[in-house]
Amino acid sequence: MSETYPPDAAGGDAGSLAALPVRPARGVAASAKPAEGIAARIARRWWVVAICVAVALLAAFVYLLITTPIYTATCVLSPDRRVGGVNDVAPDEFLAAQRELIFSKPVLSAAIAALDPSTRVDAGGALASEQSLRDALQAKISTGEQVIYLRLDSPSAQAAARGLNALTAEYLKVAGDQKNTAAGTMAELTRVRDQRAADRAAAEKELSDFRATANVSGTDADKSAAGARLDQLNAALSAAQVELAAADAAIKTAQDAVADPAKLHQLIEANRARGIFAGLDQERARVQGQLDAAQTLLARQRQSMLPQHPQVRQTQHTIDQFNARIAELDGRYGQTYRDDLTRQREAAQRKVEELKPLIEQQSKLAQDYSTKTARLAELEGGLKRADAALAEVDAKMRDLAVSAGSSAQGPPTMRIVQPAQAPHHPSHPDRTRTLAIALLAGLIGGCLFAGIGKSKR
Numbered sequence: 001m002s003e004t005y006p007p008d009a010a011g012g013d014a015g016s017l018a019a020l021p022v023r024p025a026r027g028v029a030a031s032a033k034p035a036e037g038i039a040a041r042i043a044r045r046w047w048v049v050a051i052c053v054a055v056a057l058l059a060a061f062v063y064l065l066i067t068t069p070i071y072t073a074t075c076v077l078s079p080d081r082r083v084g085g086v087n088d089v090a091p092d093e094f095l096a097a098q099r100e101l102i103f104s105k106p107v108l109s110a111a112i113a114a115l116d117p118s119t120r121v122d123a124g125g126a127l128a129s130e131q132s133l134r135d136a137l138q139a140k141i142s143t144g145e146q147v148i149y150l151r152l153d154s155p156s157a158q159a160a161a162r163g164l165n166a167l168t169a170e171y172l173k174v175a176g177d178q179k180n181t182a183a184g185t186m187a188e189l190t191r192v193r194d195q196r197a198a199d200r201a202a203a204e205k206e207l208s209d210f211r212a213t214a215n216v217s218g219t220d221a222d223k224s225a226a227g228a229r230l231d232q233l234n235a236a237l238s239a240a241q242v243e244l245a246a247a248d249a250a251i252k253t254a255q256d257a258v259a260d261p262a263k264l265h266q267l268i269e270a271n272r273a274r275g276i277f278a279g280l281d282q283e284r285a286r287v288q289g290q291l292d293a294a295q296t297l298l299a300r301q302r303q304s305m306l307p308q309h310p311q312v313r314q315t316q317h318t319i320d321q322f323n324a325r326i327a328e329l330d331g332r333y334g335q336t337y338r339d340d341l342t343r344q345r346e347a348a349q350r351k352v353e354e355l356k357p358l359i360e361q362q363s364k365l366a367q368d369y370s371t372k373t374a375r376l377a378e379l380e381g382g383l384k385r386a387d388a389a390l391a392e393v394d395a396k397m398r399d400l401a402v403s404a405g406s407s408a409q410g411p412p413t414m415r416i417v418q419p420a421q422a423p424h425h426p427s428h429p430d431r432t433r434t435l436a437i438a439l440l441a442g443l444i445g446g447c448l449f450a451g452i453g454k455s456k457r
Helices: 014-018 028-032 038-044 046-066 091-102 105-114 117-122 130-136 157-214 220-257 261-270 278-304 310-404 431-451
Strands: 071-079 137-142 147-154 414-418
Touching: 038 046, 038 431, 046 431, 071 157, 091 137, 091 147, 091 157, 105 130, 105 157, 117 157, 130 137, 130 147, 147 157, 157 310, 157 414, 220 261, 220 310, 261 310, 278 310
Parallel strands: none
Antiparallel strands: 071 147, 071 414, 137 147
16 A cells, blocks of 8 residues: 655645655565575575685695605415315415414514614604504405405505515515425324324224123113122022021021920911911821711710720720821921921022022122223223324314415415505595595585575565
């Protein structure tokens, strides 16, 4: 909307009012113009971006000026032939052994001693001692390529190249010396191994022959069985001796009871259940039955006949015979009991006499088994010692084969594929990378600072 003005004092008409200028209302023009964008704001404040880039590049140049450059010399070593074939050393073990030799104290000290003092000084401490050289040296193994990459860091490019070349020269020298001595050592170890292999074969044969002839296994089960058998026989002998002593005591008791019929009767009654009097009991019962019948007949005869009648006298005579027979049978009970005790004693005595030789024989067998078991253990120990001695020689030959590269194809020789040369550019700091990072950081920072300013309305 626009502002209106009142007519002037002269009383102007509508035409004169239309000729007057019209001013827009406040805020109309501001709202009609769009706000400024971020890209336009950054473009308008380009000088902020330029300043940030300049500051970042200046900081990068200062960093490059004050930072001591580090140069990395590189050398590549490789065997003269590929290793790892049949009956050959493994490539990883061989290369690892060469790396250990490079980092060994003799090689490091010889490399430092071979350098002139000025080179050691230019190296800035990297070649001052064995430990410093070990810290500055890097070795990377590539099993697939079968190469060793050696890198040496130093503030001086020339010192890095010279130090690495001196190190590889001393390594090749030490490796050559080891290879020369390894041939004689391997021949001696081969002779020793053949002898120990023969000793092991002899020990194994002796053990096998002894097992076949001695018929022992040396196991705990066999030892337990032999001991259990001997214990069983000893227990049986002790029981037989107890039975023999009991039989002797019973015989003595029976002999003492002969003069005492009551005591003898008690012994007979106490042993009747054993069945030793079964025959006597049957015979006595038969005679007793006959006696009872004769006594019954005598009683009937006395009722009708006189005592002097021949039939009465005959029956009385028969009764007397039966009584004598019963008395005879009663006397045989004691003898039968004594005979049974005698048989028990004889059985116990025979058992004792039979067990004693068995125990003696089993004792000899157990002693012989113990002797054979001890001999078996001795032979087994000898075989184990022979195995250990042979394994020790095999380990030495293996270590020698890995360290010196000895194999059936002949020992490989390490050679320098790429000698160390003085690098033209330092490996640290990387100027291109540093300036690129500074430029990128300046651009990002400048855009941020330029974009957060007030927009122009």
